[in-house]
Amino acid sequence: MAERYFAPCPRGLEAALADELTQLGAAKVATTDGGVAFAGDLALAMHANLESRLASRILWRVGGGPYRNEKDVYALVHAIDWHRLFTPERTLRVDVAATRSPLTSLEFVTLRTKDAVCDRFRAERGIRPSVDKRAPDVRIYIYLTDRDAIVYVDTSGEPLFKRGYRRDADEAPLRENLAAGLLALARWTPEQTLLDPMCGSATIVIEAAMIAAQRAPGLKRSFGFQKLMWYDGPSWQRIKQSAHDRVREPSATPTIFGSDIDASAIAKAISNISAAQMNGFAAIERADVLTRSAPVSSGIVLANPPYGVRLSDQQQLAAFYPLLGDALKKRFAGWTAYLFSGDMRLPKLLGLKVAKRTPLYNGALDCRLFEIPLVAGSMRDGAMLKSKAR
Template sequence: MNPLNQFFFCPCPRGLEDVLSQELASLGAQDITPRDSGVGFTGSYRLAMGVNLESRLASRVLWQVAKGTYHSEQDLYDQAMALPWSDWFCVEQTLKVDTRAHHSPLRSLDFATLRIKDAICDHFRAQQGQRPSIDTHQPEIRVYLFLDATHFTLSLDTSGDGLFKRGTRPEAGDAPLKRNLAAGLLALAQWQPGLPLLDAFCGAGTILLEAAEQSLQRAPGLNRSFAFEHLRSWPVTQHWPALLEEAHARVLPPTPLPLWGQDLKGDALELTRLNLAAAGLEGCVSLKQVNVLESSPPCPSGLLLSNLPYGVRLGEQAELSLFYPALGNTLKQRYAGWTACLFSADLTLPKSLHLKVTRRTPLYNGALECRLFRIPLVQGSNRS
């Protein structure tokens, strides 16, 4: 394998492919190819280490080690058996194989997964007389098999835990956002550090956490470990210390920032406080318990970015059908000069708000189809 021209794939929440492509380009990736729910690219091992450290949008970084055609599970076994697995990791490391498929003709994905696992274990047994152990919960090595109608791809995970896990254990609210989806909302809303930001439904504070860390130039992976640190063929000692040193050197000290969080519920604000404190950011964000319908903007202009409450049960939907028009009126009357970017699984939200939307970006929060609605707020003239 050419160490300067490896193939990688970064899965991401659906809808973030374009902004992830831009982020990867800024980090030095080449041959960037957006696909459904992720982005492929080429580059060196050092680049992939940097992407793990710096990417705010990717879910993980997968290193492609094989690609080919197949017709049966035996084809998968034979081609996997021929790969130099023992060059990449040790037999003492625990293993898990995950399979994803799109239009695969195979009847059982579980059996395809089993054949890949068998091939890896048989390779080690033939080479070293023993096989790696399987751990489906916290494996040290994750192998990913992707199947389409005619081709397979085998990849090794270089991230370990998902990249949306930033090294702290946040307290979750009722409807938590993953950190990379929160970063995607900030990117799609065109927020930049220094621009006043208000989350009027801050919940556990995920959007504010992400904005504060970006403002202080903290690399998202600065306080965690990665799977590539345990891959045998990667030049970790050659590149990783320098990458960490560069990331640490640019971090700014915590300071009050033009970031505000509001919520009607005191327990939600307490979650935000706990999460900010766990990240050493408690003095960076101003928090206030207030009903958004009685709120006022903290400064003349800025970005209001929020994950709106979404009713699943009938009673919740009835309550929100009254709340949304009142929210639209509050935004129009009190937040003129601001731009609202509202994230919701209610695809009819603009009709309920009676506000003019200039952009509707399709996104997914897990399997839930959502939209990010962009609404410039102009007093008295924005009713659709």
């Protein structure tokens, strides 16, 4: 039977996620703002949770239809055979999201949804599940459009960007699925050398290493579907075992490099790489991006440079970015740089020509992935004059 799913993702990665899900065997793949709808069997939910590097969650559509008021939502939720989906001993949490819904209180919709699930359980089984907002066994999502209420059960549990390897987060780590998305947008493949010279806690480096190792991103964690009635432990173990068997050994010389100026960031990077079992796939060192050399003659630089919210930081960055532009131009001729930033001044201040700008969101922050080919002579004359005058 074809089940229907929706996978939310960071905005800007929808097309890349659609490709990824298609490769995993998804059918009827359709992108919308902020995610991808698709269809497949229940085994696909297990595969997508284990294998997707780009999705934030895999939501399983269990009901829905047109609504006009809270009563309609209650009826839609009550019509679902919840007692066939999970047992009343499981705890639950309900979340509601809406775009252009005529209903004024989403909190009231949340409450009525919870009531409808519990009332249905009580009618069928004589007992009802209790609510646990912090660590629920089962998460139910209601998505309200202007006309339809769609009911989902979350098969992921904790969001999929939590891979289970991050021991110690840097101050501004990228989400893991966003880092994997940047690699996809840069069309990086493990045959190419990759360097993140401002790697922080090494999120980009680790995501690249896992791709090179063919390691499924979810091998180290558990999932929401393990609390659902259809969960079949032995089948899941077989799926995981074959993902384990596929993992490659590192090659003799790493092609993935990370560096950062900050000693504590490097310590975190090393600890995270080890927790992700990616030792040997990446070389990490402490270095200043302004003075370090390229490890080989061509490859991809992919980084999210420091950015600032406060004015004093912004002023410092206005001095740093031109130096970064000079360093890239001088030491990385022959490479292509992909810089991810919410600072729209970046290309101008770098003084380098941008070949492509891909819009992306980091949470609510409007960002770009700037593609900058570093061919000799790529610095504009005007920018060279300006940086000399400084």
